[in-house]
Amino acid sequence: MPISSTRELFVHELSDAMSAEQQILKMLPELQKEARHSELKQALKEHEQETKQQVKNLQAVFKQIGEQPEETTCYGVKGLADEHKALHEEQPSPEMLELANVSGAAKTEHYELVMYTGLVQMAKDLGERDAAQLLQANLDQEKAMAKRVEALSKEIGKQAKAAERETAGS
Ligand SMILES: [Fe+2]
Ligand SMILES: [Fe+2]
16 A cells, blocks of 8 residues: 555654554563573563553554554564574673673664654654553563663673683683
């Protein structure tokens, strides 16, 4: 279907966000299993619950605007998932995998942050205030999670460096 209005584009972008969240919902349990740092594990676990709520919020947005989600793939998040797979092929040490995973999580949260910033703006421009509020709720969670994983990535980075020194010294 040709997209020729901001409303049609909004529906497409919303569908994309739905695909993004569903792909992320699949990735989060795997990342939790791999996480060694207890705070990272906990953050990922809590974000899985938040992500389930985000999917519900997106469903509510579709209902609010009287549209159905389109079948689409968010290639941005698919790319991030592919990067995670590609890293595994490089046989990383547990410490390096942990560092790669936490920085991958930061990349994903920032992708989502920009995605929702755009969606909130589109909803406002279209006069969809309730939809904008629901999208803002998702945006706030992504912002908080981005901060959390960024702080953790600094700590995990130091641990990875320490592990590296230990290996070099042994
Ligand atoms: Fe999300
Ligand atoms: Fe997220």
